Amino acid sequence: MVTFKNFFLELIKPCNSCHTSTPEDQDQKEVDVSQEQKIFTFQTLISATNNLENKLGQGGFGPVFKGKLQDGREIAVKKLSETSKQGKREFTNEAKLLACIQHRNVVSLLGYCAFPEKLLVYEYVVNESLDKLLFKSAKRDVLDWKRRYSIIVGVAQGLLYLHEDSRDRIIHRDIKASNILLDGRWRPKIADFGMARLYPEDKTHVNTRVAGTNGYMAPEYALHGNLSVKADVYSYGVVVLELISGHKNSTFNLDPECDNLLDWAYKLYAKGKSLEIMDSTLATSADPNQVATCVQIGLLCTQSDPKLRPTMRQVVVMLSKNGGPLDEPTKPGYQGFKTRRTGRRSNSSSSTGNSSGTSSRTSRSTTMSATRAVGGTASMWASSSYLRRHHPPSSSCASSVSDPYGKRPIEG
Ligand SMILES: Nc1ncnc2c1ncn2[C@@H]1O[C@H](COP(=O)(O)OP(=O)(O)OP(=O)(O)O)[C@@H](O)[C@H]1O
Numbered sequence: 213m214v215t216f217k218n219f220f221l222e223l224i225k226p227c228n229s230c231h232t233s234t235p236e237d238q239d240q241k242e243v244d245v246s247q248e249q250k251i252f253t254f255q256t257l258i259s260a261t262n263n264l265e266n267k268l269g270q271g272g273f274g275p276v277f278k279g280k281l282q283d284g285r286e287i288a289v290k291k292l293s294e295t296s297k298q299g300k301r302e303f304t305n306e307a308k309l310l311a312c313i314q315h316r317n318v319v320s321l322l323g324y325c326a327f328p329e330k331l332l333v334y335e336y337v338v339n340e341s342l343d344k345l346l347f348k349s350a351k352r353d354v355l356d357w358k359r360r361y362s363i364i365v366g367v368a369q370g371l372l373y374l375h376e377d378s379r380d381r382i383i384h385r386d387i388k389a390s391n392i393l394l395d396g397r398w399r400p401k402i403a404d405f406g407m408a409r410l411y412p413e414d415k416t417h418v419n420t421r422v423a424g425t426n427g428y429m430a431p432e433y434a435l436h437g438n439l440s441v442k443a444d445v446y447s448y449g450v451v452v453l454e455l456i457s458g459h460k461n462s463t464f465n466l467d468p469e470c471d472n473l474l475d476w477a478y479k480l481y482a483k484g485k486s487l488e489i490m491d492s493t494l495a496t497s498a499d500p501n502q503v504a505t506c507v508q509i510g511l512l513c514t515q516s517d518p519k520l521r522p523t524m525r526q527v528v529v530m531l532s533k534n535g536g537p538l539d540e541p542t543k544p545g546y547q548g549f550k551t552r553r554t555g556r557r558s559n560s561s562s563s564t565g566n567s568s569g570t571s572s573r574t575s576r577s578t579t580m581s582a583t584r585a586v587g588g589t590a591s592m593w594a595s596s597s598y599l600r601r602h603h604p605p606s607s608s609c610a611s612s613v614s615d616p617y618g619k620r621p622i623e624g
Pocket residue numbers: 268269270271272273274275276288290319334335336337338340341344386390391393403404617618619
């Protein structure tokens with residue numbers, strides 16, 4: 213049996229010699245050479261975190277603590293909660309994927325401790341997560357338009373790297389404001405790879421069990437478990453609209469006619485009033501053309517049909533000065549979904565080796581996640597009588613319903 217320690221050794225050694233091709237990545241590599249991922253002793257991390265005292269937050273698989281290594285580097289330490297069964301798998305998944313990733317818009321994994329506690333050690337990202345500033349803080353105005361725009365661009369570049377330019381092609385599956393950390397220069401770093409999936413180059417999508425967070429999950433993924441890079445594009449679009457408006461999609465309640473932030477943004481866009489979704493704290497800093505472009509990009513990314521959504525490469529081009537005219541977005545949400553959902557989901561394109569047994573498990577997982585995982589219009593369809601009729605909850609899913617973090621286990 214491969215021990216946890218051996219697992220990491222096998223994993224990390226070859227990745228330290230990963231080759232990168234672009235000059236930008238080579239810059240990054242110089243930094244990484246001096247900060248190789250390593251095995252930390254439990255004692256080192258206990259001292260560094262002052263006995264796991266300074267808690268930064270609580271994630272799906274355990275608490276995160278702030279610490280400082282003897283060499284002065286600040287760290288964030290994620291501890292696998294003993295009670296978390298799904299956490300063990302997410303924990304290993306996160307380490308495995310992050311060990312091979314090097315990009316300025318993706319958080320760096322510095323190392324780990326396997327015994328007696330399982331701990332992952334990251335660079336500490338000083339301004340912590342975007343959600344804390346955007347939704348929970350009176351300090352929202354520190355995020356002026358220039359910063360928000362650079363977050364929009366940086367997250368797009370990080371996702372493009374994951375989808376197309378990293379050694380393994382990766383779908384993050386849980387892009388949301390709390391998984392975007394901001395460094396001292398307000399540059400975004402994508403974090404939390406517990407649920408990320410590799411996907412084969414020759415497949416456009418895979419069928420999988422659903423895992424994700426309320427308000428950010430693409431409809432085809434939440435309902436059918438159809439996972440492709442376009443699920444991340446959708447979540448990215450939600451984050452873009454949240455950044456512009458300062459409102460959280462899943463708790464949006466500004467307009468009784470609109471089920472969620474996406475509907476509201478589309479309604480105003482269709483009336484030629486996109487700028488009205490803008491957070492009032494941006495009034496003095498905003499560049500109206502950029503804001504309008506970003507609203508349109510957010511709406512293009514959250515279109516119900518994944519084929520209509522742009523790729524992250526196209527988003528990066530749209531955000532560049534030479535982006536040119538943008539397409540007209542179609543309505544976000546579940547438009548067109550009712551008709552596609554009438555048949556049983558086909559597994560023909562699955563590359564995950566789903567047996568029929570897995571398939572029915574996928575269907576049940578999908579139901580439960582969708583019921584509590586998508587906001588606004590999405591929750592309308594997710595919790596609709598249609599969904600209950602076609603995907604009745606099963607006892608095997610019941611335990612997941614009580615998961616306070618809205619996460620679902622990933623398959624092996
Ligand atoms: N490297 C880091 N630097 C600074 N703060 C961090 C770092 N990693 C995590 N945090 C803080 O710890 C909190 C918990 O992180 P974690 O990724 O475990 O969970 P989450 O994304 O908030 O929730 P969930 O696991 O349900 O998605 C984050 O919201 C963030 O504020």
